[in-house]
Amino acid sequence: MSLRGRWRKFVNAAMLGITALFAITTVSVLFFILGYLAYHGGKNVTWNFFTRLPAPVGEPGGGMANAIIGTAKLLFVALVIGAPVGIFSGVYLSEFGGKGPSFFVRYTADLLNGVPSIVIGIFAYAVIVMRAQHFSTLAGGFALGVMMIPIILRSTEQFLKAVPRPLREGAMALGSSKWRTVLTVVVPAASSGIITGVMLALARIAGETAPLLFTAFSDRYWSSGFNQPIASLPVMIYTYAIGPYKDWHEQAWTAGLVLLGLVFVLNVATRLVFVRKIAAFS
Amino acid sequence: MPARAHVAELAPSLRPLRILWDRLRRGDEIAHVVTLIFASTVVGITALLVYQLWIQSALSRQKFGWAFFATRVWDPVAGQFGALPFLYGTLLTSAIALLLAVPLGLGTAIFLSEFPLARFSDAFAFLVDLLAAVPSVIYGLLGIFVLAPWLRVSVEPVLSSRLGFLPLFRGPAFGVGFLAAGLILAVMVVPFIVSVSREVLISVPREQREAALAVGATRWEMISRVVVPFAKTGIIGSVFLALARALGETMAVTMVIGNDPKISASLFAPGYSIAAVIANEFTEATGNLYLSALIELGLVLFLVTFVLNGLARLLVLATAQRGSIQG
Numbered sequence: 001m002s003l004r005g006r007w008r009k010f011v012n013a014a015m016l017g018i019t020a021l022f023a024i025t026t027v028s029v030l031f032f033i034l035g036y037l038a039y040h041g042g043k044n045v046t047w048n049f050f051t052r053l054p055a056p057v058g059e060p061g062g063g064m065a066n067a068i069i070g071t072a073k074l075l076f077v078a079l080v081i082g083a084p085v086g087i088f089s090g091v092y093l094s095e096f097g098g099k100g101p102s103f104f105v106r107y108t109a110d111l112l113n114g115v116p117s118i119v120i121g122i123f124a125y126a127v128i129v130m131r132a133q134h135f136s137t138l139a140g141g142f143a144l145g146v147m148m149i150p151i152i153l154r155s156t157e158q159f160l161k162a163v164p165r166p167l168r169e170g171a172m173a174l175g176s177s178k179w180r181t182v183l184t185v186v187v188p189a190a191s192s193g194i195i196t197g198v199m200l201a202l203a204r205i206a207g208e209t210a211p212l213l214f215t216a217f218s219d220r221y222w223s224s225g226f227n228q229p230i231a232s233l234p235v236m237i238y239t240y241a242i243g244p245y246k247d248w249h250e251q252a253w254t255a256g257l258v259l260l261g262l263v264f265v266l267n268v269a270t271r272l273v274f275v276r277k278i279a280a281f282s
Numbered sequence: 283m284p285a286r287a288h289v290a291e292l293a294p295s296l297r298p299l300r301i302l303w304d305r306l307r308r309g310d311e312i313a314h315v316v317t318l319i320f321a322s323t324v325v326g327i328t329a330l331l332v333y334q335l336w337i338q339s340a341l342s343r344q345k346f347g348w349a350f351f352a353t354r355v356w357d358p359v360a361g362q363f364g365a366l367p368f369l370y371g372t373l374l375t376s377a378i379a380l381l382l383a384v385p386l387g388l389g390t391a392i393f394l395s396e397f398p399l400a401r402f403s404d405a406f407a408f409l410v411d412l413l414a415a416v417p418s419v420i421y422g423l424l425g426i427f428v429l430a431p432w433l434r435v436s437v438e439p440v441l442s443s444r445l446g447f448l449p450l451f452r453g454p455a456f457g458v459g460f461l462a463a464g465l466i467l468a469v470m471v472v473p474f475i476v477s478v479s480r481e482v483l484i485s486v487p488r489e490q491r492e493a494a495l496a497v498g499a500t501r502w503e504m505i506s507r508v509v510v511p512f513a514k515t516g517i518i519g520s521v522f523l524a525l526a527r528a529l530g531e532t533m534a535v536t537m538v539i540g541n542d543p544k545i546s547a548s549l550f551a552p553g554y555s556i557a558a559v560i561a562n563e564f565t566e567a568t569g570n571l572y573l574s575a576l577i578e579l580g581l582v583l584f585l586v587t588f589v590l591n592g593l594a595r596l597l598v599l600a601t602a603q604r605g606s607i608q609g
Contacts, residue, residue, distance in 0.1 A: 012500035019396075022389030026472055027406060030413045033424065088320035096314045097321065105321045108328045114591035115331070115584060116530025118557045122580040125564070126334040146331075149324055179313035207417020210532035210557070214564045234419045238533060241423050249427070256420050267415050271408070 034260070040250075041257030049254055054220050054236075057245055064255055066222050067231040070137075071206065071262075073223075074216060074232055077141020078205060082148030083198055089149070090156025090194075095182050106157075113150035120146055121211035129215060135229040140216025144208060148201040155197025159190040196274040203266035207259055209234035233259045332584070339578035341571055350578065356543040358563070363575035365582065367543040371460065371553040375535060376528040378464025378549070379471055384521055386468070387475025392505055394476070395483035407480060414473035422537030425466045430457035430538055433465075438550050453548035456540060461549040463539040467531055471524040478523060482516030482601045483509060516601030522594035526587040532557035556583050 048063045055062025089109070093102050124143035129135055163186045171181040187194070217229035218239060233255050240252035292300055305311045342350065346363065353364025390410070397403045434457030445451040486509050494504040510517070540552020541562060556579045567573040 008500050008503070012502040015502040015506070016393075016396075019389040019393035022386050023393040023406065026386060026390045026413070026476065027409045029469055029472075030409055030416075033413075033416060033420065036424065036428065037420070085320050085323050088317050089324050092314075092317035092321040096317050101318075101321075105324060108325045110595060111588060111591065112324065112328045112331075114526055114587050116532065116557060116587055118530065118532040118560050119335070119580045119584050120331075122338075122560070122564075122577055123331045123334055126338050126577075127330070146327060149327070153324065177308040178310045180309070182313065203415060207415075207419065209417070209419040210561055213561055217565070234417060234533075237419050237423060238537070241419075241426055242537060252423060256423050259417060260420055263415055263417060264412060267412060 037253065037257045037260055041253035041255075044250055044254040045257060049251075049258070053222070054251075055247075057247070060247070062251075064231075064233065064236055064251070064258075066219065067233045067236040067255070068258070070216070070219070070223065070230040070232045071234075071259075073137055073226070073230060074141050074144060074212070075202060075206060077137060077226065078144035078148055079198070079202065081142060081145030082152060082201065085145075086149045086152025086198075086201070087156050087194060089153045090160060091182065091187070093153070093157040094160035095178075095186065106154075109150040109153050112146070113154075116210075117147060117208055118210040121213060121215055124211065124215045132227075134227075135215060135217035137216055137223065137226040137228065137230045140212045140230065140232070141226070143211035143215045144205045147205050147208065147211065148198075151201040151204060152194075152197050155200070156190075156194050159193025159197070160186060162193070163189045192274045196270050199266055199270040199274070203263050203270070206266065207234055207263050209238050213238075233262075335577060335581040335584055339574050339581050341574035342578040343574075345571065346575075350575075351582075354545060356559075358567075358569075358572050361569075361571055363571070365556070365579060367545050368554050368556045368559050368579060369582075370545045371463075371539060371555040372529055372557070374460050374549075374553070375463040375467055375539065375555060376525060378461065379467035379528045380521065380525060382465070382468035383472045383475055383524060387472045387520075387524070388479055388517065390472070390476045391479035391483055392510070395480050396501070396505060396509075407477070410473050410476045414477070418470065418531060418533040419537075421466055421470055421534040425462060425534055425538035426458075429465060430462050433457050433462055433550075442550070449547040450549050453546070453550050455550050456552055458538050458540040459548075459550050459552045460539065460546075463535045463553075463555070464549070466534045466538055467528045470531060470534060471527050474524045474527055475520050478520035478598060479513070479517050482513040482520070482598065485516075485601065486512045512604075513601055515597045515604075519594040519597030519601070522590050522597065526590040526594065529590070530557060530583055530587050532561050536561045 046063075048061055050063060050068060051065050052061065052063035053066055054064060089105065093106060097105065120143050123146070124139050128139040128142055132139070167185055167189060168181055171185040172178075176184070212232055212235050216232060216235070218235045219229045219231045223230040237252050237255045237259065240248040240255065243249075302311070342363065346353070350363065351365050351369065353362070354366040355362045355364050356367060357363075394403050394406055394410075397406075434455045438451075438455030438457070438461070441451045442453070442455065490508055490512055491504055494508040495501075499507065535555050536558040539555055539558055541554055541558060542552040543554045543559070544551065546553065560576050560579055560583075564573075564576055567576055
């Protein structure tokens, strides 16, 4: 083989090798994060962590029960706000909207999706906290809910559009009106996909910290109802990580592991359960 | 069609009403209106967001005008607010991030899109998606306790002794600072570059690849001279998306940038970013002007990411269309 031929083969192998190396580097970051959190946070994942309130500084023990419940409550509020708006708008885009209005709504949703989460926090602060004059679960949940809307909207639209035409035509041929077709045939056929979108949106916002800093704020005790400041896992991790105490750092690692576990379980479970169903369907 | 017969019997002026009534009775118009209301909510919320950012920042905009972006003093006590140190920090850290993330992300995307085993590639892509799902506060946690100490002890002293002739690598090693924030951001935006680039690379038509191979190109020559140029606009789009992410990223940056509103040439020095100052000072902002200045920073962040996201989407769309027309 000529010298030039050999050189070209060498470049080929070297460059492909480099891309492989880059790919491995990228993915190994994930395993590094998982491993490091498991190592540092794993030893403190105890029953107390899930059932106790934070202990005063210097006292051993204590947990983050209030923050775990707080995250659950915030996600609940976000779901109540984000899911209906997202799903119904998705139905509009896929089934009812004309070309012009649909383009406009879709474009706005994409715009909303790109807004940095801290700016969403400012928005919730201006709309709710400023008016009520205090931080609340509602304000935090609203901020998270707004972030969910565009994600759910786009996935709902996408899955509804994937429902095969013959299925719709079959329903129409039996004399059902458009809304009946959508409600009883199209949406049920796409339900796995729609739920997948909602779950992934939940996973996406579960770890959000920035929009909660000045909406839900935080709390070291239990927070009742939806009208008071409330603790959440991400904000606790932040507060504990930048705090000066060694105990707090330990707890931050543990909370980080629990939060990452929650996000990953949501992601993986959703994909395993629903994506297979979707694949089988289409 | 009995309904049509009804319509024909009516006076001409009443016909449209009758048709509307029939459609209403079937329920389609109601369903249309109900879903339309929800869709309008999305537009309404977005419009309200822009409106709120605009009016809540009015005080600061009127007081400082354009000088807001050219002033480097940030002194809440004296009521002096200038955005320059934050703009500098945000741009510098994002530039470091892109410098590292673009080659890494593009390389990974090429590997994933060209690798022959589809199942393997999908599994890899799933892992990259999981990486994108890691909450930013967790990146910040690792940044404070792992990255910053490592930089302070092992990396920055070496860099300053070898490359100290550059002002970038001069000065004491703090650990936290522009370099730490840039590195964390790089890791955080790689998944976005990978997933979008991989998609545009896959959308390059088969014929293009086969033609290149048929004239005797090696695999790498095919990738570097045919596939990547073909997907160029889409790849640039993915970089814009990543840039928008990096500019708006808050928690991880807040935790490692050092939070000091100074402009330093040294990458080792602590600095500040737009998102970080909002996160840190918003709840402590006393006085309307202070709050309004912070909200104006939010407005800037919003506008910049808005433009970048719009451009990115256009570019990705253009590549996808090119692929489908020629493919």
